[in-house]
Amino acid sequence: xxxxxxxxxxxxxxxxxxxxxxxxxxxxxxxxxxxxxxxxxxxxxxxxxxxxxxxxxxxxxxxxxxxxxxxxxxxxxxxxxxxxxxxxxxxxxxxxxxxxxxxxxxxxxxxxxxxxxxxxxxxxxxxxxxxxxxxxxxxxxxxxxxxxxxxxxxxxxxx
Amino acid sequence: xxxxxxxxxxxxxxxxxxxxxxxxxxxxxxxxxxxxxxxxxxxxxxxxxxxxxxxxxxxxxxxxxxxxxxxxxxxxxxxxxxxxxxxxxxxxxxxxxxxxxxxxxxxxxxxxxxxxxxxxxxxxxxxxxxxxxxxxxxxxxxxxxxxxxxxxxxxxxxxxxxxxxxxxxxxxxxxxxxxxxxxxxxxxxxxxxxxxxxxxxxxxxxxxxxxxxxxxxxxxxxxxxxxxxxxxxxxxxxxxxxxxxxxxxxxxxxxxxxxxxxxxxxxxxxxxxxxxxxxxxxxxxxxxxxxxxxxxxxxxxxxxxxxxxxxxxxxxxxxxxxxxxxxxxxxxxxxxxxxxxxxxxxxxxxxxxxxxxxxxxxxxxxxxxxxxxxxxxxxxxxxxxxxxxxxxxxxxxxxxxxxxxxxxxxxxxxxxxxxxxxxxxxx
Ligand code: SF4
Numbered sequence: 001x002x003x004x005x006x007x008x009x010x011x012x013x014x015x016x017x018x019x020x021x022x023x024x025x026x027x028x029x030x031x032x033x034x035x036x037x038x039x040x041x042x043x044x045x046x047x048x049x050x051x052x053x054x055x056x057x058x059x060x061x062x063x064x065x066x067x068x069x070x071x072x073x074x075x076x077x078x079x080x081x082x083x084x085x086x087x088x089x090x091x092x093x094x095x096x097x098x099x100x101x102x103x104x105x106x107x108x109x110x111x112x113x114x115x116x117x118x119x120x121x122x123x124x125x126x127x128x129x130x131x132x133x134x135x136x137x138x139x140x141x142x143x144x145x146x147x148x149x150x151x152x153x154x155x156x157x158x159x
Numbered sequence: 160x161x162x163x164x165x166x167x168x169x170x171x172x173x174x175x176x177x178x179x180x181x182x183x184x185x186x187x188x189x190x191x192x193x194x195x196x197x198x199x200x201x202x203x204x205x206x207x208x209x210x211x212x213x214x215x216x217x218x219x220x221x222x223x224x225x226x227x228x229x230x231x232x233x234x235x236x237x238x239x240x241x242x243x244x245x246x247x248x249x250x251x252x253x254x255x256x257x258x259x260x261x262x263x264x265x266x267x268x269x270x271x272x273x274x275x276x277x278x279x280x281x282x283x284x285x286x287x288x289x290x291x292x293x294x295x296x297x298x299x300x301x302x303x304x305x306x307x308x309x310x311x312x313x314x315x316x317x318x319x320x321x322x323x324x325x326x327x328x329x330x331x332x333x334x335x336x337x338x339x340x341x342x343x344x345x346x347x348x349x350x351x352x353x354x355x356x357x358x359x360x361x362x363x364x365x366x367x368x369x370x371x372x373x374x375x376x377x378x379x380x381x382x383x384x385x386x387x388x389x390x391x392x393x394x395x396x397x398x399x400x401x402x403x404x405x406x407x408x409x410x411x412x413x414x415x416x417x418x419x420x421x422x423x424x425x426x427x428x429x430x431x432x433x434x435x436x437x438x439x440x441x442x443x444x445x446x447x448x449x450x451x452x453x454x455x456x457x458x459x460x461x462x463x464x465x466x467x468x469x470x471x472x473x474x475x476x477x478x479x480x481x482x483x484x485x486x487x488x489x490x491x492x493x494x495x496x497x498x499x500x501x502x503x504x505x506x507x508x509x510x511x512x513x514x515x516x517x518x519x520x521x522x523x524x525x526x527x528x529x530x531x532x533x534x535x536x537x538x539x540x541x542x543x544x545x546x547x548x549x550x551x552x553x554x555x556x557x558x559x560x561x562x563x564x565x566x567x568x569x570x571x572x573x574x575x576x577x578x579x580x581x582x583x584x585x586x
Contacts, residue, residue: 063307094309141196152218
């Protein structure tokens, strides 16, 4: 389920912040270094289902898939941002970690708010403030990849 | 424009762009509009075995979808390290196991030139591949674009890619290119003036008489560097120059795709080529562009001419015209790397290699080489290089403390002669 505590980050959280360099070697525990330049031990704070909320251009920088993977492995169920960098967005869809574009989200959600995402109805409920905010509707193609749980799960489900 | 009468209302369907037409055909959905996502059948796929193999193993996939539509090129380096050599062997093994006939091993050159030379790039086709400069195929009217490793594995397995239909912007260029200026100066001008995200997520169509006057190798500079402008595709016009080239190399039928006359582009930028001056990008951003005259005090340890942007015959011949009978300055290295073996052969036959050798340049085998700090031309600490290539990111050619300036091949050649950045008309 996509319900949990919101962790709010700013603009331009690039892939060198999400998973700092040197973390792409085989066997690295990605969650140890997740967000470490701006928030050391972040993964330890996260409970299964929690949600990252971020500003503009989340995931800019490298094309490495390690960035969304580390977020997913830490237990985060979705990232909601004002906007995403293109390659990060593709990588995130491909591994089945919802990346939801939601202009205005950083005004509607504060650190530690309890939020819930309805992937099907396009609404983010803020249980702390009692107010809802809508994210940009998902295209059918992207929705079907999320429904399967990622591009290769989609492959196995449809082949 | 098409007018359709529907329940007494006349609906106007505006003209369609090249990207919209190609993605409509490839996805089997006739009326896609920008912003739609589609699963499209790719016509050709360049895969990357070293990245695909682990995913195939994990997902239990044994066979590629259609070996006849897959190309493998062992480029980037030519076995410069053990890791790289192992990757190359993996590729050979993959090619053998999957019975992929279109395989170009180390020595053939850079994939973006090897593919069109061997007839794999045809107008109107969709080519999704394992490298960001796959946009280069736009010079042949093909929608070429690069994606990441899960995508590549998925395309290798299924022949399909999910893609967003991009908006299209147009760069319309009139006038004539002045002597000593070329496509590179135009694309650097655009990057400097409008920024390297002017075409983010979008397709580019370069149009107008100045573009049509360019030889194919020059048009490839514009399509190749569409990615440095943020673009997803970068098209130049399909005319008889393109179809003659393609017809010489393939018997497979193809259908060129042209934009309708009444397309409502998201934006159109107009330029007069006659006003261009030679341009240079300063470290460490492609968009950090100035006139060459503003950086003539920069002393150079190395000059490099090569890559998928400037290792083609036309690039080398422009450099040779400047270098003919001259010598490289003492204290400066000039490294020239033809993009492919075919280019090398022609350059040798036409006397270019001799000109380079006599000028004191080092001519290497066909490869990406120095572009990414592989092979001859790795930059040491605090070294300064002027490169006729596409990117000048920090540390790309070697040491993190080195500096890369970018220019056209003719500016690079002139600068090698003086040992400092120099306008091509000044030597
Ligand atoms: S020449 Fe450089 S930019 Fe072109 S494909 Fe090779 S490494 Fe990439």
